[in-house]
Amino acid sequence: MPENGYTSDEMMTISAARMLRNGTVCFVGIGLPSAAANLARLTHAPDVVLIYESGPIGTKPAVLPLSIGDGELAETADTIVPLGEIFSYWLTGGRIDIGFLGGAQIDRFANLNTTVIGDYRKPTVRLPGAGGAPEIATSAKEVLITLRQTKRAFVEKVDFVTSAGYLDGGDARKRMGFPGQGPTAVITDLGILTPDPATKELRLTSIHPGVAVEQVIASTGWPLKVAPQLAVTEAPSAPELGMLRELNQRTARAHAGQA
Amino acid sequence: MVHDGDVVALEGFTHLIPFAAGHEVIRQRRRNLTLIRMTPDLIYDQLIGSGCASKLIFSWGGNPGVGSLHRLRDAVENNWPAPLAIEEHDHAGMATAYAAGAANLPFGLLRGYLGTDLPKYNQRIKFIECPFTGERLAAIPAIRPDVSIVHAQKADRRGNVLMWGVVGVQKEAILAARRAIVTVEEIVDRLDAPSNAVVLPSWVVGAVSEVKGGAFPSYAQGYYSRNNAFYKQWDNISREREGFQAWMQRHVTGTKDFEAFRQSLEQVASHA
Secondary structure, three states: OOOOOOOHHHHHHHHHHHOOOOOOEEEEOOOHHHHHHHHHHHOOOOOOEEEEOOOEEOOOOOOOOOOOOOHHHHHOOOEEOOHHHHHHHHHOOOOOOEEEEOOOEEEOOOOEEOOEEEOOOOEEEEOOOOOOHHHHHHHOOEEEEEOOOOOOOEEOOOOOOOEOOOOOOOOHHHHHOOOOOOEEEEEOOOEEEEEOOOOOOEEEEEEOOOOOHHHHHHOOOOOOEEEEEEEEOOOOOHHHHHHHHHHHHHHHHHHOOOO | OOOOOOEEEEOOOOEOOOHHHHHHHHHOOOOOEEEEOOOOHHHHHHHHHOOOEEEEEEOOOEEOOOEEOHHHHHHHHHOOOOOOEEEEOOHHHHHHHHHHHHOOOOEEEEOOOOOOOHHHHOOOOEEEEOOOOOOEEEEEEOOOOOEEEEEEEEEEOOOOEEEOOOOOOHHHHHHHOOEEEEEEEEEEOOOOOOOOOEEEOHHHOOEEEEOOOOOOOOEEOOOEOOOHHHHHHHHHHOOOHHHHHHHHHHHHHOOOOHHHHHHHHHHHHHHO
16 A cells, blocks of 8 residues: 555546446446446445446445346345346437446557457457447447556557447547447546547546656557646545445455355 | 257356256266357356357356356367357347347347447347338347256246346246246245236246255345355366366266255365
């Protein structure tokens, strides 16, 4: 833990949580997005509607789920709908304000890869695959992405486009006629990247306190551009940190000691 | 009811995963199966690692919240214990394909697979133009398993089945299949199901079998919760071929049924 009392992972989750506005309808991916979305619900966005692809709508878990369909999500939901319905009526039907995604690999135009590293037919690493992400990426009105920033994860071009960001950049996405506008922010443990309005290339627009610009550039697999008005992310507040740590502690207790 | 070479779907989306039935397929040493499942989960890792499958149709193949399915990866990356062909979709596509199967339609239609590379590698994902608006939509062939197997909470003595909670694509998988098998937590005199509950009438189900705890280590809402600690342990159990085989021999192929499997796990835990 750094001297100022929080970790880079905590900074990432807290700054990702802040992006979620109260009252919005959010389709949540498992892992880091799920932590951020629930932290938002427990802090500044009590009326955010969280939807998971297993079918729970308006879920309010007390502990973070390990899987996308833990009983905790089902038991605290307003309703649970079948899978055919969650993807058709709710997601591709156009009911989702924010899709919140993670990923193994992201490129300069915010395309995500969760399928393979290397060649598809002879992969170096076989990853889990698409799940619900391709439709979240194209049908949600807006997409937020959160993952840790390393040179291996932030690449010039993804080996496989699992979920479309801005494809080759510019107006490519608009030409393809996707319903949603695409990723508006990528929140990492080092800073926040947002797409250039014209080229759609991700650039560094906010840097977390205590992080050097050179460090972010060195952790990016393409020549990362830095916005002229580079902001410094506000450090985590005591209530934000307290709530996140309580959530993580409750979760760790709940997931241990059953087997 | 499961034969060598069959197309088999064991469904249950994180919830009500039919582990007991899957173990029985392994014990009977079925071979050359085409396995269908949106999220292969640990049970397909076990089936694949045991050499039961020659093809997998899926949309997300990981150990949820933990990492890789090592046996699935070993089959795809190294052809161990046998080559495994894969047909890969996403969740929206597979859910649509099951619904098309249940509806006895040739294909399902969705506003999906936009911008993803999946259609480049899966020739069964096609695009068609809407005859009314011109919109480009994805078309996926219906899923029609020879056998579908699901686990549910309850059945009555006549064989009507009731499930609730995360119900996934279980109903569609049963209705899309030529033969349907259901295991349940308990058989009761009366279901007392609300009129809009998810009920599979007895006449669409070929066989119902009571297996208490039959979804372990997944969960059955109202009965027991997901054993997340076991999901984490599976990462180690399955990582190496030898360790996986020893575990399967000791706890699955070396036991006569699911109850004996659970007892053999408890013996290990009590000596730990």
